[in-house]
Amino acid sequence: MMYGYGGWGVWSWAVMGIMMLLFWGSVALLVFVLLRRTRTGWDGWGGHYPPGPGHDDPERILSQRFARGEIDETEYKARLEALRHRP
Known part of the structure; x- marks a missing residue:
């Protein structure tokens, strides 16, 4: 057994x-x-979820640079126009 x-x-x-x-x-x-x-x-x-509040979009960064005085109004408007008319 x-x-x-x-x-x-x-x-x-x-x-x-x-x-x-x-x-x-x-x-x-x-x-x-x-x-x-x-x-x-x-x-x-x-995939990933959309960016949260920790990520800045380019227009916000540009506005912050303008507010801090790093760029003048002419450069701000030119760069903003370039960002909005991307190919």
Whole structure:
């Protein structure tokens, strides 16, 4: 009589071990994807969400430079016109 091994013997232990690795690996992958998705703004399909309030658009940066006095009114208007009429 064989006690404790069942019909498959050692192979049943190997198959169970591989299945456990696959199960826990998929759980870890799921946790990783969910954490990455909530932290970086990843949409899950390879793209990204639109820029949030931390990103400035070019017109806002230009307006800030004009307000600080880094550029004069002529340069501001010329650059603003160039930004709005991009090809």
